[in-house]
Amino acid sequence: FLLPERYFDIGVNKIRSLKVGELNFLHTTDTHGWLGSHLVQPDFDADWGDFISFVDLFKKNRLTNKQDLLVIDTGDKRDGNGLSDATSPSGIATTALFNEQDYDLLTLGNHELYNPANTEVEYYSTAMSHKFKNKYVCSNVDFVKEDGTIVPFGNKYLYLETPKNKIRILTLSFIFHFQKANQRARVTSPIEEIMTRDWFKEMLERHPENELDMLLIFGHVPITDHENHELEQVHEYLRKFYPNIIIQYFGGHSHIRDFVILDDKSSCLQSGRYSETVGFLSIDNVKSEKPSFFRRYINFSKRSFKFHSHAKSLDTHKGKHVSSKVECLRKSLGLNKVIGFVSKTYYMAARQIDSEENVYHMLVNKVLPRLKPDIDISSVSRFITINTGAVRYDLFKGPFTKDSEYIVLPFPNKWLYLEVPLYLAMQVEEYLNHRPSIASLGPPQSFALSRPDSCPLVNDPSLSEGYVTRDDFGCNGDDTPRNSQNTYKIPSVVQLREILPSTQPNDNVHFIFYSFVQSDIIQALNSLLIENNITDKAYDATDCKAYGGKSTQELLRDYIHESTEGYLT
Numbered sequence: 402f403l404l405p406e407r408y409f410d411i412g413v414n415k416i417r418s419l420k421v422g423e424l425n426f427l428h429t430t431d432t433h434g435w436l437g438s439h440l441v442q443p444d445f446d447a448d449w450g451d452f453i454s455f456v457d458l459f460k461k462n463r464l465t466n467k468q469d470l471l472v473i474d475t476g477d478k479r480d481g482n483g484l485s486d487a488t489s490p491s492g493i494a495t496t497a498l499f500n501e502q503d504y505d506l507l508t509l510g511n512h513e514l515y516n517p518a519n520t521e522v523e524y525y526s527t528a529m530s531h532k533f534k535n536k537y538v539c540s541n542v543d544f545v546k547e548d549g550t551i552v553p554f555g556n557k558y559l560y561l562e563t564p565k566n567k568i569r570i571l572t573l574s575f576i577f578h579f580q581k582a583n584q585r586a587r588v589t590s591p592i593e594e595i596m597t598r599d600w601f602k603e604m605l606e607r608h609p610e611n612e613l614d615m616l617l618i619f620g621h622v623p624i625t626d627h628e629n630h631e632l633e634q635v636h637e638y639l640r641k642f643y644p645n646i647i648i649q650y651f652g653g654h655s656h657i658r659d660f661v662i663l664d665d666k667s668s669c670l671q672s673g674r675y676s677e678t679v680g681f682l683s684i685d686n687v688k689s690e691k692p693s694f695f696r697r698y699i700n701f702s703k704r705s706f707k708f709h710s711h712a713k714s715l716d717t718h719k720g721k722h723v724s725s726k727v728e729c730l731r732k733s734l735g736l737n738k739v740i741g742f743v744s745k746t747y748y749m750a751a752r753q754i755d756s757e758e759n760v761y762h763m764l765v766n767k768v769l770p771r772l773k774p775d776i777d778i779s780s781v782s783r784f785i786t787i788n789t790g791a792v793r794y795d796l797f798k799g800p801f802t803k804d805s806e807y808i809v810l811p812f813p814n815k816w817l818y819l820e821v822p823l824y825l826a827m828q829v830e831e832y833l834n835h836r837p838s839i840a841s842l843g844p845p846q847s848f849a850l851s852r853p854d855s856c857p858l859v860n861d862p863s864l865s866e867g868y869v870t871r872d873d874f875g876c877n878g879d880d881t882p883r884n885s886q887n888t889y890k891i892p893s894v895v896q897l898r899e900i901l902p903s904t905q906p907n908d909n910v911h912f913i914f915y916s917f918v919q920s921d922i923i924q925a926l927n928s929l930l931i932e933n934n935i936t937d938k939a940y941d942a943t944d945c946k947a948y949g950g951k952s953t954q955e956l957l958r959d960y961i962h963e964s965t966e967g968y969l970t
């Protein structure tokens with residue numbers, strides 16, 4: 402008699418337990434400013450103070466004197482929550498709170514590199530800080546100082562020995578080949594960095610394989626990426642120099658829970674997003690020919706934290722102190738201020754794109770029509786195109802607060818427009834969504850195509866609904882079992898079309914888009930010109946003009962406020 406997989410090792414608490422090993426890791430990634438918990442999602446109700454308590458209690462209650470633990474983060478610490486984004490520069494207050502966690506290893510993500518102010522904060526307040534300067538690793542990014550001097554963004558690599566088992570570890574850290582970094586940072590592709598730079602050759606000489614027990618590669622790179630394969634390239638190259646020892650990876654950026662086995666002595670863990678997950682990995686028999694790996698995705702909830710740390714209460718002195726600081730910050734930024742009420746939940750992926758409960762459907766039909774530019778548009782047809790990645794979270798039923806604005810639409814993207822003939826404008830949406838689909842336009846999870854072999858359907862009235870993770874070890878990785886939820890493919894862009902009846906195919910229309918996607922729009926238009934046999938015309942950045950008008954974040958605020966005005970008084 403075979404029990405369904407979902408029941409294996411679930412105790413009465415309906416939480417799957419952890420197998421603590423010789424070497425253990427707790428991993429966060431893509432926290433995006435979510436230090437104050439998910440107020441309307443009980444599955445993720447722990448805040449940053451609770452997480453700090455959890456790690457301290459885990460060390461105290463779960464580890465013997467033969468078990469080591471390393472705590473790791475892999476970047477993207479702003480853009481997605483009011484706590485980080487309602488300050489100027491963004492992340493200035495959350496950086497100090499985030500850094501209260503005693504990480505052993507940490508690095509940056511692309512959201513630390515979009516603008517100069519964020520990059521300076523990351524470099525001076527974290528990479529160079531007293532607490533982390535010997536724990537911050539970033540192998541393929543350099544920092545450009547105010548006087549133009551170029552220096553490594555933290556350590557290119559680090560060697561460490563675990564305190565209890567004296568495991569000799571060499572660590573490197575990479576961000577994917579990010580090409581939109583501001584002028585204060587230089588990013589090289591991971592494989593180019595290690596194949597061409599002298600520091601890597603010196604490192605190989607200083608740390609030969611026979612003097613190491615394992616390599617630890619952590620960074621802001623998706624561990625599953627069917628398009629760019631950056632991590633696989635790095636792995637193939639590293640194995641040339643380190644063929645016999647463990648190479649363990651921790652990834653990020655694509656916002657999913659994921660675990661990949663690369664070979665007998667190499668696995669990769671990725672731990673979700675938005676303080677929904679703490680990834681756990683343990684390795685036994687580290688120094689042997691047959692190491693074993695165990696992974697678990699811990700819900701960022703008080704219930705899971707208490708369960709796995711074997712603690713009755715999460716109230717450590719430091720944890721409580723950080724929780725109260727987070728709460729003070731929330732109050733001082735006015736994030737609880739109610740702007741309106743949302744009558745039903747609008748989903749990104751759990752409803753079809755044309756559903757009345759789909760957030761993109763609502764934005765295209767109710768919010769984008771409200772865009773009023775600084776120019777006169779009374780007699781011109783227009784197309785407004787937004788990249789679906791600009792939306793970061795489902796919009797939940799209930800009070801709509803200042804915080805909700807940042808949670809759903811955090812980016813202050815400006816509107817640009819091009820004048821293009823109607824017949825060409827009509828082809829862009831289809832082009833961007835299908836030929837070829839551009840991962841950076843869609844939400845982060847588009848990097849990892851969903852696995853074709855999905856998990857068995859779960860329908861248990863006592864469980865809440867949510868995403869069930871499938872990875873290389875199967876469907877039992879989530880510590881908290883969930884009921885299956887449908888997920889639908891999200892296109893790269895969605896579009897509002899306002900075409901006046903008098904507009905002819907060759908008449909110019911206003912083609913409006915975010916500054917963030919300018920290069921993708923130009924590339925699409927120029928490819929379409931060639932497909933349409935027009936060879937004497939090409940668009941470039943000088944053709945793009947400022948459209949003006951409110952951001953989508955402001956337009957959504959106005960829409961929700963106006964549609965619920967009566968309820969607020």
Ligand SMILES: Nc1ccn([C@@H]2O[C@H](COP(=O)(O)O)[C@@H](O)[C@H]2O)c(=O)n1
Pocket residue numbers: 431477510511512654655656788789790791792812813814840841842843844845917
């Ligand atoms: N100004 C911006 C910046 C980013 N995006 C979207 O976010 C994606 C990257 O997010 P990660 O958390 O995965 O790093 C990017 O690919 C865009 O889809 C945006 O829309 N506007």
Ligand SMILES: [Zn+2]
Pocket residue numbers: 431433477510654655656845
């Ligand atoms: Zn991210």
Ligand SMILES: [Zn+2]
Pocket residue numbers: 477510511512621653654655
């Ligand atoms: Zn990222």
